[in-house]
Amino acid sequence: MKRAAIGLAMGLFASACGVQHxxxxxxxxxxxxxxxxxxxxxxxxxxxxxxxxVGDFYVHRFSGSYEKAPLLxxxxxxxxxxxxxxIDYTFExxxxxTKLRVRLDPxxxxxxxxxxxxxxxETPVALAVYDKLIERTSFAADSNDGLVAxxxxxxxxxxxxxxxxTKSYRVMVGEKSATLNVSHSDQVPGRDVAGDITTSDGxxxxxxxxxxxxxxxxxxxxxxxxx
Numbered sequence: 132m133k134r135a136a137i138g139l140a141m142g143l144f145a146s147a148c149g150v151q152h153x154x155x156x157x158x159x160x161x162x163x164x165x166x167x168x169x170x171x172x173x174x175x176x177x178x179x180x181x182x183x184x185v186g187d188f189y190v191h192r193f194s195g196s197y198e199k200a201p202l203l204x205x206x207x208x209x210x211x212x213x214x215x216x217x218i219d220y221t222f223e224x225x226x227x228x229t230k231l232r233v234r235l236d237p238x239x240x241x242x243x244x245x246x247x248x249x250x251x252x253e254t255p256v257a258l259a260v261y262d263k264l265i266e267r268t269s270f271a272a273d274s275n276d277g278l279v280a281x282x283x284x285x286x287x288x289x290x291x292x293x294x295x296x297t298k299s300y301r302v303m304v305g306e307k308s309a310t311l312n313v314s315h316s317d318q319v320p321g322r323d324v325a326g327d328i329t330t331s332d333g334x335x336x337x338x339x340x341x342x343x344x345x346x347x348x349x350x351x352x353x354x355x356x357x358x
Contacts, residue, residue: 181237182320183208183216190343195327195335197270200225204268207347214238219248222264231261270337272302272311272328279310286314286324289343293318302328304336319344 187208194201203223210217215234222229232253234244245261246253279301286295293316300311307330314325319341327338 183237184346185210186346188343188345188347189322189341191268192340192342193268193338194340195270195337197337198267202267215243220261220264229264231256231264233261268339270328272304272309274303275311276301276303286316288319288324288341289345293324295324304328304330307331309336 185208189206191204191206192201193204201224205219205221205223207219207221208216209219209232212234215236218233218235220231220233222231230248232246232248233242235241236243242258242261244255245258246255247260277300278298280299281296283294283296285292287293295314295316297312297314300313302309302311309328309330311328312326313323315323322341323339324341325339328336330336
């Protein structure tokens with residue numbers, strides 16, 4: 132029985148966090164029953180075109196019984212530095228807020244450096260700090276029994292209504308049968324718009340939602356050098 136992972140639908144997260152990405156496969160990783168987040172799309176072995184731009188930001192919300200309280204994660208591309216993307220992540224929960232800045236190598240799509248962020252002050256930390264943050268945004272079912280439905284409709288991201296395709300899969304979580312839904316829009320390349328796992332008796336185990344996205348005219352943070 133293969134283990135199906137459903138995780139953060141963010142194309143900027145990389146294998147440094149211990150989550151393996153297939154190179155831009157067309158179906159969600161959860162649907163493929165491979166240990167990867169819901170993030171990569173396009174059926175080609177060729178390297179994907181990097182559509183990132185400085186100022187891009189994405190806000191994802193995570194909820195469900197897998198965590199005690201909802202989590203909010205904001206991702207901001209603040210600079211391009213020596214060929215690497217500089218990306219800020221703000222992880223918010225009722226007990227507090229954690230801010231990290233990562234350097235990502237676009238050639239390998241991997242995180243090469245992580246720092247805690249206090250204003251513009253950066254304090255280097257181990258990649259494991261980033262790993263643990265990202266692990267809290269994912270949930271793994273125990274098996275994936277395959278696609279059961281696919282439908283086209285609309286999804287809301289902030290005030291915008293997007294054309295979406297939602298695919299549903301039958302999965303098992305322990306001894307319970309559940310349904311995994313994954314929504315993707317061509318208007319949001321490189322990431323899924325939403326994903327959830329709900330048991331057959333209606334219990335929401337996990338939900339990931341892209342709640343806001345855009346491009347800021349001026350990034351919120353100045354980039355400080357690591358010293």
